[in-house]
Amino acid sequence: MPILYHQRPVAHSAKVLIVLAEKGLAFDCRLVDPPCGLQDPDIMNAGHAGSVPVLVTDEGAVIGESSTIAEYIDDTHPEVPLMPRDAVGKWRARVWFKFVNEDLAPATGVLAWNEWGRPGRDEAALAAIPPQLEALPQDRQAFWCEAFFGFGKKRVDHARQKIAMVVGLIEARLLEFEYLAGDTYSLADIDVWPFASVLPELVPDLAGPGSAPKMHEWIEKVAQRPAIRSVTAEAAKADWLPGPEPIRWG
């Protein structure tokens, strides 16, 4: 049975857990403690040190990055297809994967960690972070060091700017189509929803029902799906972590 290492049903881990629930697949899902609970040498060597989710296939292949894992599961378990059928719809879905990875996820991670994740941890949990950091790659260490003290104004402002941009894109797309990649529910919705669904509470001025009515309707509609309900029933705000590290330039 494939093994899925995850970090509770929020953010990137939520996506893959939702895909499994939508398809009715039972993988061996193992919870990993942040920030770098993955000490298994095979996984460390596969270049995914301290980054989850990670999938290990029956043949032992290690696959990281949630949107890639989601597409892999869809490629190998096509019974309940979750990618649009046409090339343009697939392209739209993959553009959303990019917006999530590069803009929405890092921005939401910064704000949710400051608001919920960091305050939700007691002194002992916070004190446990620095000793674990040595196992992380250098760039991720620096980011976690910043997170340890709480992100500063510059990061927060930048995150808000990114979120405003992505909310605008979501709103525009939903004026055109019922779902994010077209007229059917797809991996695009699963990719965006775990982040978008917390925005109305996290940044009400940018993402409340008044400023993003279509997005709000879509959040509620997707939330009613049995797969989403079952997976997110156990989600807690304190489970939010900082990350991934924002793209630096370009």
Add this chain to the structure above:
Amino acid sequence: MSVELYHFEPNANGGKPIIALKEKGVAFTSHWVDLLNGQQYEPEYLAVNPKGQVPTLVHDGTVIWESTPMGEYIDEAFEGPSLRPEDPVERARMRNWSRFGDEFLGPSLSMIGWSSFIAPMMKQKDPAELEAFQRKIPTAERREAWRKTIESDFSEEELAESRRRLAVSAERLEEQLSRTEWLAGSSYSLADINLFNMAAGLPMMVPHVANAERAPHLLRWIERIRARPAVAAAMALSRNAFQRGR
């Protein structure tokens, strides 16, 4: 069928769809967009792509942007040799290498490139012209990127971190290519196309790692891709004599 591609030099992101289309044998109309003179922010181009980014593909009226997802679109929408592995694990590896290029290697390479090549070029321009250029930029994020470049506002720490990441990238590529012939595994794929142009700059930028002794597989892989007829045809679209002749 109408296929039009708006692009700048066939390097970095612009090179990806050009090589992919050439590999598939798809004839297309090439529209040169002069990034360094702000043509991407002119109303004519913003009508095609409101974000003012290149490349943009227009296929029978459908507008496709973002070069990495564009590659998979090209492979799906056109006949010709497949550019994605059949095996799902290799396909996943193809996608993750492409992401690595977009999120780790590409931004570091581009920071060094902008600070060492584009910033000096912008310095030659007339200040009034530069101001007009900056006023045309439609998004706050791009305005900030250009401001940083025009003012050469890159700190030594961030440039050093970029060089460190380039060295890490060369090591990771070498590690993969010492185990498999191509980045995704046994077949040439979009991962090779997407990473080629970025990786080709590594021997010059981080010669202490990307050299024949420490990265022999990486260097051979660069040469194998460069020798492909589709890649040579893509490079021939360059307006830079150095690039064309490589």
